[in-house]
Amino acid sequence: ELKVEQNPLFLSMQEGKNYTIYCNYSTTSDRLYWYRQDPGKSLESLFVLLSNGAVKQEGRLMASLDTKARLSTLHITAAVHDLSATYFCAVDGNAGGTSYGKLTFGQGTILTVHP
Amino acid sequence: NAGVTQTPKFQVLKTGQSMTLQCAQDMNHEYMSWYRQDPGMGLRLIHYSVGAGITDQGEVPNGYNVSRSTTEDFPLRLLSAAPSQTSVYFCASKDLGLDHTQYFGPGTRLTVL
Numbered sequence: 673e674l675k676v677e678q679n680p681l682f683l684s685m686q687e688g689k690n691y692t693i694y695c696n697y698s699t700t701s702d703r704l705y706w707y708r709q710d711p712g713k714s715l716e717s718l719f720v721l722l723s724n725g726a727v728k729q730e731g732r733l734m735a736s737l738d739t740k741a742r743l744s745t746l747h748i749t750a751a752v753h754d755l756s757a758t759y760f761c762a763v764d765g766n767a768g769g770t771s772y773g774k775l776t777f778g779q780g781t782i783l784t785v786h787p
Numbered sequence: 788n789a790g791v792t793q794t795p796k797f798q799v800l801k802t803g804q805s806m807t808l809q810c811a812q813d814m815n816h817e818y819m820s821w822y823r824q825d826p827g828m829g830l831r832l833i834h835y836s837v838g839a840g841i842t843d844q845g846e847v848p849n850g851y852n853v854s855r856s857t858t859e860d861f862p863l864r865l866l867s868a869a870p871s872q873t874s875v876y877f878c879a880s881k882d883l884g885l886d887h888t889q890y891f892g893p894g895t896r897l898t899v900l
Contacts, residue, residue: 676829703887714877715830715891722887760829773818773881773889774845777829 674699674765678778685751685785693781695744695761703764704744705775706735708757715760718746751785758782789813791892793878799898800868808863808895810878816890818881819861823847823874824894830877836861868899 675698685691695704703722707715719728721737721744728735732755734747744761762775794809812819820835822845832845834853842853850872852864861880865872878892 705887705889707891714893717888717890720887762830773820773879774832774835775820775822775830775889776846777822777831779827779829 674701674763674776676761676763676776676778678759678761678781681779681781683781683783685748685783687752687785687787688750690750691748693746693748693759693761693783695746695778697742697744697763697776699765700739700742701763701765702737702739704737705762705764706744706746707760707762709760709780710757718759748783753785753787756783756785791878791880791890793876793892793895795895796893797896799900800865801900802869804868806865806868808865808876808878808897810861810863810892811859812861812878812880812890812892813859814880814882814890815858816880817858817883819855820845820879820881820889821851821853821861821863822877822879823872824877825874833863833876865897870899873897873899 677696679694706718709715719735724739726737732749737744758780760780762777791812817838821833822830824830831847836842836855876895879889881889
């Protein structure tokens with residue numbers, strides 16, 4: 673059974689600081705997703721990582737994937753208040769085959785950025 | 788494109804009642820799925836479909852039925868609602884091709900009393 677674990681689950685940051693959210697998963701997969709969710713809203717896709725060593729960046733967020741270590745990271749650079757949200761990683765358990773969109777999610781990391 | 792739409796946005800049911808949560812997408816996506824979100828647990832897959840007429844169970848299927856008669860629609864039926872089904876329900880869809888992004892609907896907040 674695929675398990676996905678994020679840490680930390682709660683992250684309180686000061687504006688301008690850097691930090692990393694970690695996503696570990698238990699079985700082989702080469703497809704990993706990061707989502708953002710604002711309170712009471714739906715999930716917004718941030719990154720889709722499709723191979724070992726994949727790195728993607730958008731603004732102050734950068735995501736990477738190490739399939740051998742079964743680890744993805746979401747790095748936040750010079751945090752700003754607008755980044756406050758819950759961040760989820762999700763793994764497609766159908767490794768190497770057709771992606772049916774069967775995602776297993778981590779518990780989510782609640783990020784709060786303080787002035 | 789409206790993307791993925793869900794109705795209703797909010798619903799309150801009494802234990803034992805049945806209802807259908809509606810989901811539609813206008814992106815011609817083959818794959819559609821239903822997730823529930825409970826506090827502190829992330830999202831969990833209920834059922835999914837890889838095309839019209841084809842459905843399968845996810846991680847937490849008990850108490851829910853689905854069918855897929857068209858590419859656009861993927862309703863989720865609660866047969867006899869229980870308080871344990873109080874949750875936020877999200878429908879999602881995904882293309883077969885190069886775009887691996889899964890698009891989520893706005894969600895339905897369901898309370899079962």
